[in-house]
Amino acid sequence: MKKMIYSSLIFLFSVSLFAQVQIDTDWEKTGLSSSLPSWFSTTHLERGLAYNHATHNVYVVSRNGGTFIRIMNSEDGSDVGNLDATGISGGTYALNDIGASFDGKLYAINLAIGATSFVKIYKWDDDSDVPTVAFNSDLGGVDNKRIGDKFTVYGSAVDNSVKIFLADATNSKIYILGTADFGETFTLEETIVLPASSFGSTPSVFPIFNDDQLEILITNSNGKSLAAYDLTGTQVGVIPGSIVGTGSNAVMAVELNNVTYLTTFQYGATTENARLVLVGEDPANAVSVGQTPSIFSVTNTNGTGDIDISYNQDGTITLFVLSTNNGVGAYTISAPQVTDGLFLEPFSEIANKQNTNSGFGGDINIDALSYYVDDTHLYIGVEGKLNTGSNDGIALFVGLSNLSGQGVSAGSALGAVNGGGHVFGAGASSFANDFETHYGFVVNPGGGATDVYIDAVKYVGTPAGQYLGNANQSGSTGTGPSTDGIFSANSVSFGFYNSMPDNKRGWEIAIPLSELGNPTSSDVVELFAVVVSSTGWFSDVTVPGNITTGNLGENPNFSTLAGGPFHSFGAPIPVELVSFNSSVVNNNVNLTWTTATEVNNSGFEVQRSSDNKTFQTISFINGKGTSTEINHYSFTDSELTGGVYFYRLKQIDFDGTFELTNSIEVNVEQIPTSFSLNQNYPNPFNPVTSISFSVAQNGLTKLVVYNLLGQQVATLFNKNAEAGQLYKVNFDASKLSSGIYIYSLQQNNSIITKKMTLIK
Numbered sequence: 001m002k003k004m005i006y007s008s009l010i011f012l013f014s015v016s017l018f019a020q021v022q023i024d025t026d027w028e029k030t031g032l033s034s035s036l037p038s039w040f041s042t043t044h045l046e047r048g049l050a051y052n053h054a055t056h057n058v059y060v061v062s063r064n065g066g067t068f069i070r071i072m073n074s075e076d077g078s079d080v081g082n083l084d085a086t087g088i089s090g091g092t093y094a095l096n097d098i099g100a101s102f103d104g105k106l107y108a109i110n111l112a113i114g115a116t117s118f119v120k121i122y123k124w125d126d127d128s129d130v131p132t133v134a135f136n137s138d139l140g141g142v143d144n145k146r147i148g149d150k151f152t153v154y155g156s157a158v159d160n161s162v163k164i165f166l167a168d169a170t171n172s173k174i175y176i177l178g179t180a181d182f183g184e185t186f187t188l189e190e191t192i193v194l195p196a197s198s199f200g201s202t203p204s205v206f207p208i209f210n211d212d213q214l215e216i217l218i219t220n221s222n223g224k225s226l227a228a229y230d231l232t233g234t235q236v237g238v239i240p241g242s243i244v245g246t247g248s249n250a251v252m253a254v255e256l257n258n259v260t261y262l263t264t265f266q267y268g269a270t271t272e273n274a275r276l277v278l279v280g281e282d283p284a285n286a287v288s289v290g291q292t293p294s295i296f297s298v299t300n301t302n303g304t305g306d307i308d309i310s311y312n313q314d315g316t317i318t319l320f321v322l323s324t325n326n327g328v329g330a331y332t333i334s335a336p337q338v339t340d341g342l343f344l345e346p347f348s349e350i351a352n353k354q355n356t357n358s359g360f361g362g363d364i365n366i367d368a369l370s371y372y373v374d375d376t377h378l379y380i381g382v383e384g385k386l387n388t389g390s391n392d393g394i395a396l397f398v399g400l401s402n403l404s405g406q407g408v409s410a411g412s413a414l415g416a417v418n419g420g421g422h423v424f425g426a427g428a429s430s431f432a433n434d435f436e437t438h439y440g441f442v443v444n445p446g447g448g449a450t451d452v453y454i455d456a457v458k459y460v461g462t463p464a465g466q467y468l469g470n471a472n473q474s475g476s477t478g479t480g481p482s483t484d485g486i487f488s489a490n491s492v493s494f495g496f497y498n499s500m501p502d503n504k505r506g507w508e509i510a511i512p513l514s515e516l517g518n519p520t521s522s523d524v525v526e527l528f529a530v531v532v533s534s535t536g537w538f539s540d541v542t543v544p545g546n547i548t549t550g551n552l553g554e555n556p557n558f559s560t561l562a563g564g565p566f567h568s569f570g571a572p573i574p575v576e577l578v579s580f581n582s583s584v585v586n587n588n589v590n591l592t593w594t595t596a597t598e599v600n601n602s603g604f605e606v607q608r609s610s611d612n613k614t615f616q617t618i619s620f621i622n623g624k625g626t627s628t629e630i631n632h633y634s635f636t637d638s639e640l641t642g643g644v645y646f647y648r649l650k651q652i653d654f655d656g657t658f659e660l661t662n663s664i665e666v667n668v669e670q671i672p673t674s675f676s677l678n679q680n681y682p683n684p685f686n687p688v689t690s691i692s693f694s695v696a697q698n699g700l701t702k703l704v705v706y707n708l709l710g711q712q713v714a715t716l717f718n719k720n721a722e723a724g725q726l727y728k729v730n731f732d733a734s735k736l737s738s739g740i741y742i743y744s745l746q747q748n749n750s751i752i753t754k755k756m757t758l759i760k
Contacts, residue, residue: 020344020475021256021276021290022334026318027077030327031297037079039070042298042325048097048150049306049322053611054104054644055127058308058320059083060328061108067094069108071127073682074310074318077328080682081757084130090120091148097306099153101162102611103643105183107134109166111148115141119148121164121177121186128679135164135177135186144170150204150250150306156610157183158641161212167203167219172196174205174217174229192217194233200224202249202304206262220244220251220264222303228283243286244277250306255613256317257335257346258660261289263319265305272296272323274307276333278342278505285499287342287475290333298325311612311646315662337372337379339508340475341497347372347381348657351527351544351568359531359539359551363387366394366543367504369527371571378516382507382529386445386452386498388473391534393444394507395423397437399526401570402519407438408459411559414440415536419485420465421455428536428554435526435567439516441468443496443507444534449473452496454509458486460517473498475505487515521597522626524570528558542566571657572599580649582666589637589666591647598627605650606635612646612663623651640668669726677703677745677752680731684757687734693745693752695721705731706742713741721747733758 029035031042040046041064048061057080058072067088071080083106088094091110098108106124108131121135139145146169155162157179164177164186172194177186200223208216208228216236220226226244228237248266255261263274272295278287302324310318316334335344347370359365363385370381384394397414399407408414414437416429422442423431440457454468466487469480475497479490491512497505513519531539538556540547546563558566580593591606601623607615624631637647648663675696680689695701701721705714713736716729733741738760744753 020338024332026330028329029077030295047304050098050100051308052100061095096148102156103158105157109148109151113146115143146170149202165205167205169199169203172198204250237283239283265307267300267303272326274321292331295326300324339493339510340495350571354546357540359541366529377510379510384506388445388449391444391447393442395442395532397528398439399435402517402523403438406460407436417457417463417465420457422534423532424457426536430555432557434559524572526567528567587640592634595631600653602652602654609646680756684759688732692728701747
């Protein structure tokens with residue numbers, strides 16, 4: 001699993017001038033839009049929500065006229081029906097929150113208050129299942145406990161990795177439950193005691209794992225700041241209330257473009273929505289990157305609500321938001337390419353700092369270099385920061401293989417360029433790189449804390465320089481140059497987010513490929529960055545490279561200095577993937593993919609996930625190296641248990657760089673071994689529903705539908721059925737009236753009947 005720690009998280013927050021995530025409303029069922037469902041109350045009776053990756057449904061716990069869990073279609077918010085609530089009882093509220101494992105099991109919890117109250121958690125295998133008790137304990141009779149306002153289900157039942165996290169609001173404790181029987185039942189595995197008064201009301205806990213090991217617990221509750229704790233209960237980070245308001249509770253970590261976010265539910269007359277925030281090395285420097293629309297129409301006195309997410313095959317996420325008294329909404333979150341210095345796009349890191357050199361002091365630094373290429377632009381990211389008390393800057397040099405032989409060769413002077421600003425026009429003119437250089441850029445703050453200024457040099461042909469323009473230090477996007485020159489007017493965009501002492505943001509620049517000689521998929525880009533002064537004095541902070549002799553002074557020749565290379569490896573344009581498809585035969589998944597071109601392609605890791613978030617590598621398929629021919633690949637994932645799986649490819653170059661494809665979703669049906677009839681889906685339905693069944697032996701089988709008078713209204717199946725097959729048939733009731741119908745599966749002397757409801 002990708003490392004996710006509190007200091008690199010991102011959260012949803014209020015809209016700001018530099019908010020970069022794009023939020024699109026999919027649907028809302030709210031009082032604000034006059035579309036609140038009839039079952040949804042305005043008297044604090046709906047507080048828990050979950051999304052199920054297996055069924056693609058959303059579930060809301062309600063006590064409006066009785067305890068039930070309403071099922072909603074995640075695509076449009078329409079009503080699907082209710083979960084079976086047979087046998088559910090006990091607690092202050094018999095049901096209060098709901099969650100789903102990665103592989104589709106549903107769990108719901110009661111609200112338990114007081115020493116003698118039992119915490120009860122129920123399980124459903126699917127939407128037609130009858131609930132069973134998965135956990136029932138008073139947790140040792142803890143005094144004054146309050147558990148069940150929120151809980152978190154994380155992991156898969158199929159491999160016993162699923163865990164349930166409970167927060168005790170009054171005792172500042174976190175209980176972790178685990179399973180040894182594939183999610184059927186749970187036992188208490190660990191109790192973590194936090195400092196007194198760590199929780200306000202409605203506390204939520206979300207786990208952060210590192211290489212499948214639990215590392216950090218994120219907490220949020222009404223009246224308290226969002227915080228992170230290690231497994232000893234020690235607080236290791238706090239997001240100030242000015243960044244994430246204390247009028248928030250539910251919290252989750254989400255991932256988009258390999259960037260980790262936190263999302264929280266917030267309540268109030270101007271909110272009743274969810275927020276996202278980016279956090280770097282210092283949580284105090286968290287950055288707001290967006291919020292979902294407010295659905296406020298009725299005051300949410302208790303400040304309750306919930307959130308959950310869906311990872312989509314196109315790389316976006318869908319965020320579901322429940323606001324007590326106000327309704328439910330679904331919103332698609334994406335991160336379009338925006339040059340603002342926040343690095344939320346699909347960048348690939350190609351070089352990082354190899355030492356702890358401080359150069360001109362700790363207030364100016366470079367941490368890493370990244371790049372990304374699409375059909376039209378080369379995007380470069382320089383993670384770092386600037387000292388606002390000086391005009392020292394960060395210089396970036398670029399080499400492109402399509403321009404080989406046209407630039408300044410390794411070891412040749414790069415300074416004193418006509419029109420060059422900052423280091424490029426300084427008196428120290430003989431500094432040289434250890435690779436052929438075609439472009440140079442330098443950014444500096446001009447000794448102030450408001451703006452940054454960017455100069456550029458083109459070394460192709462006769463070297464020439466030009467001022468590109470300025471942008472502020474808070475992530476706004478600038479464009480330049482103002483007139484045609486070394487680049488066409490306003491063709492280059494750039495942004496800088498300067499957040500000291502935080503290196504996880506910095507400088508982004510986007511250059512049209514047409515301005516760079518139109519490199520193709522057979523070309524590579526090389527990058528180098530260094531901290532410099534405006535007078536041409538070079539520091540010992542370089543990326544890449546490892547200077548061990550201190551600041552370099554004027555006119556260093558990086559082609560002869562020890563500690564190189566002082567440029568990244570040649571980062572190729574990614575492999576051009578034409579198609580990536582799947583098919584299912586019994587319980588085997590066949591994956592096929594095709595490439596049109598390959599450059600330095602070592603091969604493909606085939607990765608599988610049960611939640612479209614946590615992927616495991618299950619095979620490696622060798623690539624073709626460099627090829628301009630059409631190449632076809634395939635892999636079969638065999639003997640799978642029934643369930644929903646997600647697959648993606650990790651294409652890896654010989655130098656270790658990689659690109660991830662979007663995932664594809666595959667539904668593997670469990671091979672049946674018994675005579676069984678499943679509940680129709682959806683139910684209630686209008687006017688078409690699906691019915692599945694299996695038989696234990698070969699033979700003539702009938703599936704028939706009757707009305708409540710016993711009259712046969714349809715024959716859906718009447719032929720030989722084979723054991724070991726799962727049959728699915730559709731029932732179209734468009735010509736029938738609303739009501740309850742009986743469907744019956746018959747083979748020899750075996751008969752199973754079930755009910756279904758048609759609502760028009």
